[in-house]
Amino acid sequence: MQNEIMINKMYVGEYISNGFDNIGHEIINLFQADNGKYYIYAMSDGSISNIHDDKVKSILLVRNCGKHTLEILAKAEGLTQLTKIRKSQKEERANIHQEQIQYIKENHITYGGIELYKIFENNLNNDNAILYTFEAKKVVKPKNPIYVTDDDEMQSCFLGNDSEIIYLEDKKFAKQSLKIYINSSKNPIAYEKLETYINNDNLWEKKPVSKFVQCNIKEEFNFISILGKDYDELAFSNMFKHFFSVDKKLFCTFAKEILNIENFDETYKIEREKANTDLLIQDKNNVIVIENKIKSGINGSKYEECDLYSQKNYNQLVKYDRYIEENFKDKNKYIFIFAPDYNKMIIDFNFTSKYFQMDSKRSWKPIKYSKILEFYKTHKIDHPYFNEFLYALEKHSHSVDNNLEKEMYKRLNRVIQNKKGK
Structure with missing residues (x-):
């Protein structure tokens, strides 16, 4: 049988x-x-x-x-x-x-x-x-x-x-x-x-x-949840841009403590969707590319979660890396992926594997949402929507998406x- x-x-x-x-x-x-x-x-x-x-x-x-x-x-x-x-x-x-x-x-x-x-x-x-x-x-x-x-x-x-x-x-x-x-x-x-x-x-x-x-x-009720944006990557990318901008001195501290980038200058500027990147941040000497991924894969297609190893995703990451290599030749270059803690297929992903070798030999570094949350809990901003920002991060700062x-x-x-x- x-x-x-x-x-x-x-x-x-x-x-x-x-x-x-x-x-x-x-x-x-x-x-x-x-x-x-x-x-x-x-x-x-x-x-x-x-x-x-x-x-x-x-x-x-x-x-x-x-x-x-x-x-x-x-x-x-x-x-x-x-x-x-x-x-x-x-x-x-x-x-x-x-x-x-x-x-x-x-x-x-x-x-x-x-x-x-x-x-x-x-x-x-x-x-x-x-x-x-x-x-x-x-x-x-x-x-x-x-x-x-x-x-x-x-x-x-x-x-x-x-x-x-x-x-x-x-x-x-x-x-x-x-x-x-x-x-x-x-x-x-x-x-x-x-x-x-x-x-x-x-x-x-x-x-x-x-x-x-x-x-x-x-x-608990929160505007992010009421609007149905708990998993909306665009909403989160916009929030990151906003709160990275409101206190420039604090973001420089964030760059040092979380991104491990020393001496980031307060004259930096942040751009959304520059060459299709979620966030591109540059100062006099450095350029940072951040891809923010909650439920989607690297190519950004909804529900194509964790499809990181496909050829088109590989090409996308290579494209971003080549873009900053060609357009910011005299600057230090850093590439990060922000992801929820439960998205282990990104957090635990082997970005040094043969499928993700960048031309520049850089590798994408995942940053857990919990690390971002922990930082902003200890470095609070006097802002009317700051608690909403923390609440939104907290929902994605657990080891499982439950x-x-x-x-x-x-x-x-x-x-x-x-x-x-x-």
């Missing part, structure tokens, strides 16, 4: 952005239910095709961290498939929804003391929603970051320190699908690799994920709190 490992993508964002009260059903995947059991929701709608029925032996819960790369959040093992879709019609799904409500009542499936079906009552299109797909014996998180990729060049370009990267040479990731099936017969190399990692207990935490614990969460996860946790916490208050 063919066995399968399912890769289940979580926190894609669209569903929770479609309604203030929407909670992504995958929120249950990383919590133990109050009855001590673990339930897994298969993205994106709780169903799996009947050709995969009873074949899935393990599930890897992942999040996107690049065009070709996924980060493993947890593994689920000892699976029992609880939900099987006989038909895809809306009426059939509505029947399954009612059957699952009864099953939840009989098996006391609650989170934070609230029955699972009640948690999602205010979701859009809830009447025919599937609420769970599998039951698992355990769900365990990795000790250190583990990544999965379908591109072989990632192995030589990525410096992961304590992390692992798994290249699946006989399986390509579908662009749109939120589920990827690794079949033991069709993808034997990929299946064996993943199975080896899954079975290596040294890579995983000893304790499984815990039950949901309700807590008081301070709701903003959607945190938002869902807040909504889950709020729903449970409201249900208990009734």
